[in-house]
Structures are given as C-alpha cells and as structure tokens.
Amino acid sequence: MKRVCMLVTSELSHDPRVTKEAQITFEAGYNVSVICRENLGYQAPYKIITFGVRKPSSRILKYAERFFSLLLIFWLTLRERPDLIHANDLDTLPVAFLAGKLLRAKIVYDSHELWPDVNANLRGISGKIASQLQTFIARRIDGVITVNEYLGNVMAQRMSIKPPLVVLNAPYLRGHEKIQPGEWIQQFRGKKIALYLSRYIPHRGIWDVIESAKYLPEDIVVVFRGYGPLENEMRKRVTEANLDNKVFFLPPVPMEEIVSASMGADVALVLYDPVHDSHRNVSPNKLFQYMMAGVPVVCSDMVFLRKMVTELNIGELYTPGNAESLASAIANVVSDKKRHQEMVSHCLHYREQFCWEVEGKKLIDLYQTLLCER
Numbered sequence: 001m002k003r004v005c006m007l008v009t010s011e012l013s014h015d016p017r018v019t020k021e022a023q024i025t026f027e028a029g030y031n032v033s034v035i036c037r038e039n040l041g042y043q044a045p046y047k048i049i050t051f052g053v054r055k056p057s058s059r060i061l062k063y064a065e066r067f068f069s070l071l072l073i074f075w076l077t078l079r080e081r082p083d084l085i086h087a088n089d090l091d092t093l094p095v096a097f098l099a100g101k102l103l104r105a106k107i108v109y110d111s112h113e114l115w116p117d118v119n120a121n122l123r124g125i126s127g128k129i130a131s132q133l134q135t136f137i138a139r140r141i142d143g144v145i146t147v148n149e150y151l152g153n154v155m156a157q158r159m160s161i162k163p164p165l166v167v168l169n170a171p172y173l174r175g176h177e178k179i180q181p182g183e184w185i186q187q188f189r190g191k192k193i194a195l196y197l198s199r200y201i202p203h204r205g206i207w208d209v210i211e212s213a214k215y216l217p218e219d220i221v222v223v224f225r226g227y228g229p230l231e232n233e234m235r236k237r238v239t240e241a242n243l244d245n246k247v248f249f250l251p252p253v254p255m256e257e258i259v260s261a262s263m264g265a266d267v268a269l270v271l272y273d274p275v276h277d278s279h280r281n282v283s284p285n286k287l288f289q290y291m292m293a294g295v296p297v298v299c300s301d302m303v304f305l306r307k308m309v310t311e312l313n314i315g316e317l318y319t320p321g322n323a324e325s326l327a328s329a330i331a332n333v334v335s336d337k338k339r340h341q342e343m344v345s346h347c348l349h350y351r352e353q354f355c356w357e358v359e360g361k362k363l364i365d366l367y368q369t370l371l372c373e374r
C-alpha cells in the first residue's frame with residue numbers, strides 16, 4: 001500500500017480542503033497521514049500527527065517558532081517514510097522538497113492561494129525571497145495543484161511552469177432535501193436574509209455590507225455569522241449608524257456545518273476587495289457551499305466569480321467599494337420571486353458538477369500517475 005503524507009501548518013479542522021484531500025485519498029486505498037499543528041477533536045480514519053507548537057503572542061518569538069515547527073514537520077515526515085509528500089501552501093513546501101529528495105518520494109505542491117500576496121509577513125525583500133524559493137522548488141517537483149484556472153495561469157506566468165492541475169475547493173455532494181434550515185432563521189420571520197458567513201478580517205467587503213444596509217428595502221436584513229479581529233469595530237459602526245434593526249450578529253458555525261447553516265438564507269455574500277492577484281482570482285469554498293445549500297449569491301466582480309455567476313445564473317455581481325451597488329445586487333436577487341427561484345434551481349442543478357466527488361478524483365488520478373512511475 002502506497003504511503004501519502006500531507007503537510008499543513010494550521011489546525012486541521014480549520015482547513016476543509018486538507019481534510020477532504022486526506023479522506024478521498026484514504027478511500028482510494030492509500031495509507032494516509034496528515035501532519036498538522038493540532039487537531040481539536042476532528043475524527044478521521046487516517047493517521048493524524050500533531051507537532052503541537054503553539055503560536056507565540058510575541059512577534060519577537062514568531063520566527064523561532066516557525067523555524068522550530070518546520071524542523072518538527074521535517075523530522076515527522078522522514079519518520080513516516082512516504083512514497084508521496086503533499087505540501088499544502090508555501091510554508092510547508094521547502095520541508096516537503098528536502099524530505100522528498102532524501103526519501104526519493106514524489107512531491108506535490110498544493111497552492112490554495114498566491115501565498116506571497118496574502119501573507120502580511122511577506123513584504124519587500126522577504127516577499128521576493130519567498131517568491132523565488134517557490135519558483136525554484138516548483139520547477140523541480142512532480143506536480144503543482146491550485147484551486148482555479150485563473151490562479152493557475154498567474155502561477156504559470158510568474159514561475160514559468162506549465163499551468164497547475166486545477167482542483168476546485170468544492171464540498172462533498174449532499175442531498176438538498178435532507179438538509180433542514182436551522183432554528184436561527186425563525187427570529188427573522190417576514191424578512192429576507194442576506195447572510196455574511198465568514199471571518200471578520202480586512203479586505204472581505206465588511207464595511208460595504210454595513211454601509212449597504214442603509215440602502216436596503218425594509219424587508220431585507222443582514223446577518224453576520226463569523227468571528228475575527230474586526231468584530232468590535234463592526235458592532236460599533238452598526239450602532240453609530242442606527243442599523244441595529246437591520247444588521248444582526250449571530251455566533252459562528254463550524255466549518256463542517258456551513259452548508260446546513262446557510263439553509264434558510266435568501267442570498268449569501270461572497271465578498272473580496274481587489275487588493276492583490278490572489279483576491280482578484282479568488283474561488284472561495286463558500287461559493288460552492290452556498291450552491292450546495294441552494295442559496296443564490298452576491299459576489300464581488302472578480303474573474304472566477306464573474307464566470308460562475310453569469311454562466312450559471314446563480315446570483316448577482318457588485319463593484320467592490322460601492323455599497324449602493326451591493327444593496328442593489330442584494331435587492332435584485334431577493335425581490336423578484338420568480339427569478340430568485342430560478343437561481344435556487346440553478347444552484348441545486350450545478351451542485352452535482354461542482355462537488356468534491358468530481359474534483360477529488362482529479363487528485364487521485366494525479367497520485368496514481370505519479371506513483372505508477374516509481
């Protein structure tokens with residue numbers, strides 16, 4: 001039985017892409033191990049190995065922590081002696097490369113996003129070094145994967161490699177008729193719900209959402225379900241704008257419950273500001289989760305999101321930075337009952353095309369091709 005070792009520096013249950021990749025690889029008959037920072041109760045049939053290093057509160061210690069973490073991942077990977085090493089994002093790629101060369105294992109790099117663009121610690125000279133290191137390694141390994149064709153084209157151009165294999169970050173297929181709306185929607189009877197379900201971090205359209213509430217019809221409310229460093233400022237702005245009867249905050253939900261938690265909303269918001277190439281080419285997993293739940297979307301006008309919304313007729317686009325545009329898009333989705341139902345039907349129709357059963361098979365096909373070469 002071939003051994004596949006996956007590397008990720010996050011807490012495992014916070015990264016559904018990794019858990020889906022590990023699950024489908026295990027189901028395909030491989031011996032799977034996942035090396036991660038920690039595992040907060042996630043149950044899996046495959047082996048989970050935690051290196052257990054806590055992130056320091058002091059900025060002074062963060063570089064030492066990262067170096068020590070990478071040493072642990074390197075040692076744990078060597079101990080597993082895999083036939084194939086799957087590196088998730090750039091922070092695990094150097095370790096995978098060195099361990100793979102020592103073990104003569106196949107090496108796959110899975111870039112969930114354009115890491116040098118989104119990582120705040122990679123600016124200036126450190127960003128250039130990270131980009132050059134990524135290019136050096138990507139040209140010398142066995143496979144590169146990313147989450148959509150547009151990000152893949154950017155990566156291919158930047159690193160002078162062939163376009164990576166695209167594996168969309170779609171959820172497992174679930175029967176829509178078996179998912180029931182949560183009790184949370186009962187408090188909004190008689191209202192149409194625009195749902196924002198995500199972390200509260202910069203460049204995710206949060207201020208546009210709050211501002212847009214001023215322009216929404218009285219029968220539409222905005223519901224935030226998430227967490228993050230911007231929450232206090234968000235609540236403050238809502239109160240200062242006298243929007244407490246239009247904008248509501250509910251507790252976050254676990255990653256594995258996003259599909260069911262979306263049920264009952266009339267429209268879901270998938271918002272990004274175009275601050276770098278990674279956002280301009282984004283294809284977030286929540287888009288597919290909302291489709292799985294049969295909830296139409298309003299998305300930022302970005303290249304992949306534009307293609308999905310316009311070709312599949314599952315929602316509306318808005319111009320980032322324009323709150324009135326966002327309010328208009330939300331109203332356009334929910335106000336026309338016939339058109340809204342058409343969008344719901346399209347979401348449910350296309351979910352069988354955009355699901356992990358389809359996308360995950362691409363990963364297994366790659367593994368089989370690489371490991372048959374050994």
